[in-house]
Amino acid sequence: MIGEDCDFAQQGIFIRANRRRVLVCLGGLVCGGVISSALAREENSQKVSGLLTSTKQLIIFFSHTGFTRQLAQxxxxxISADLVQIQPEKAYPEGYNALVALARKEFPNYLTPALVGIGVDLENYQHIYFGSPVWRRILSHPAEEFLKHHDLSGKTIFPFVTHGGWGAGNSFESVKKLTPNVDVREGLSILGSNVTSSLSKVAEWTRKNEQ
Known part of the structure; x- marks a missing residue:
């Protein structure tokens, strides 16, 4: 099953969530104001170099309906980490039928989308929380694409997923397969519609990871 996780944001966003505000939208939006893409890239570079080097934890996620984004937040x-959203260069369709049609084309042909750059240096982080919706019992295509093209060797990954009722499927196994030489810890799987009522489960999982 796919389509259980879509995001309202169509731009690539970098969020400093523990400050509760959007620092910069790579697609051209900054805190509700419109700016040029060039200025967005310049400001994003300044934010990254000035703010992110002090932390060792990063949350990276792809979201399509908003459930995974909500869980990431x-x-x-x-844990008060830095928060980055994976965005395809071409946004997935919002309509369920259109999304299913595209997925049926992508899956058998092993097609994966090109991604917008995340704008952070992964070398600055040792612990990475990695989130994705579950599509057809595996990771979403953008999440897989990210892991295929980023070397996370020597890091520790804490995977988390949202799903539409079928559980995590093989998504955690996919993370392990795509990240050799990485310490992949126990994952967190939550039904998308139950995210807002899962605070105690989230707190328990993160507490174990911090030990």
Missing amino acids: MINDQ
Whole structure:
């Protein structure tokens, strides 16, 4: 099953969530105001170099309906990390039928989308919380694409997923397969519609990871 996780944001966003505000939208939006893409890239570079080097934890996620994004923010409430959203260069369709049609084309042909750059240096982080919706019992294509093209060797990954009722499927196994030489810890799987009522589960999971 796919389509259980879509995001309202169509731009690539970098969020400093523990400050509870959007620092910069790579697609051209900054805190509600419109700016040029060139200025967005310049400001994003300044934010990254000035703010992110002090932390060792990063949350990276892809979201399509908003459930995974919501879960990522709940996790960040517990650990105060930096938060980055994976965005395809071409946004997935919002309509369920259109999304299913595209997925049926992508899956058998092993097609994966090109991604917008995340704008952070992964070398600055040792612990990475990695989130994705579950599509057809595996990771979403953008999440897989990210892991295929980023070397996370020597890091520790804490995977988390949202799903539409079928559980995590093989998504955690996919993370392990795509990240050799990485310490992949126990994952967190939550039904998308239950995210807002799962605070205690999120808190327990992050507490174990911090030990």
